[in-house]
Amino acid sequence: MSIAAPPRRPPHQITRNLNELLQELRVMQTGVQILTGFLLTVPFTDRFVRLTTFQQRLYLGILCAAVLTTLIIVAPVCFHRVLFRKGRRDWIVAAAQLCALAGLIGLALVSTAVVLLVFDVVLGGTAALVAAAAVALAFIVMWAVVPLSGRGRER
Structure with missing residues (x-):
C-alpha cells in the first residue's frame, strides 16, 4: 500500500503534527x-473451559483483533524510528x-466485542446483543457524530 504524502508544509508544522499524533497514539x-x-x-482461568464453542471462538477473534489493533497503533513509532532523519516526516505524519x-x-x-462476550457469558445472547449494540452506538456517537x-464551525 502506498501512502501519499500531503502537500508540503513548513517543517515546524509537520513536527507539531507528528508530536500530536504520537501523543494521541500513546493514549490509545x-x-x-x-x-x-x-x-x-x-x-488460563478455570472457567474458560466452560465457555461455549461460540464464546471461545469469539474470545479468539477478540484476542486477534486486540493484537492487530496494538500492531496498528504502535506502527507509527516504528515508522518514525526506521525513517528517522531520512526527510520522510510528511509520509510519517500521513501514515x-x-x-x-x-x-x-x-x-x-474490540471494546464492543468484549462487551458482547462478557454479557453473553453472564446474561445470555439477547442481553449480549443489546449491550454490544448500545456500546457500538455510543462509540459511533462519541467518536464520529x-x-x-x-x-466546519468557526473557531
Whole structure:
C-alpha cells in the first residue's frame, strides 16, 4: 500500500503534527495494551473451559483483533524510528494519521466485542446483543457524530 504524502508544509508544522499524533497514539496504546494483557490471561482461568464453542471462538477473534489493533497503533513509532532523519516526516505524519484512525476503529470493535462476550457469558445472547449494540452506538456517537457535527464551525 502506498501512502501519499500531503502537500508540503513548513517543517515546524509537520513536527507539531507528528508530536500530536504520537501523543494521541500513546493514549490509545495504554488502553489497548491493558485490554490485550487482560485477554491473554483469560484462557488460563478455570472457567474458560466452560465457555461455549461460540464464546471461545469469539474470545479468539477478540484476542486477534486486540493484537492487530496494538500492531496498528504502535506502527507509527516504528515508522518514525526506521525513517528517522531520512526527510520522510510528511509520509510519517500521513501514515500515522491512517494508523490512528484505524486504531480507533479497532479499539471500538474490540471494546464492543468484549462487551458482547462478557454479557453473553453472564446474561445470555439477547442481553449480549443489546449491550454490544448500545456500546457500538455510543462509540459511533462519541467518536464520529459529535466531532463531525462540530466540523466546519468557526473557531
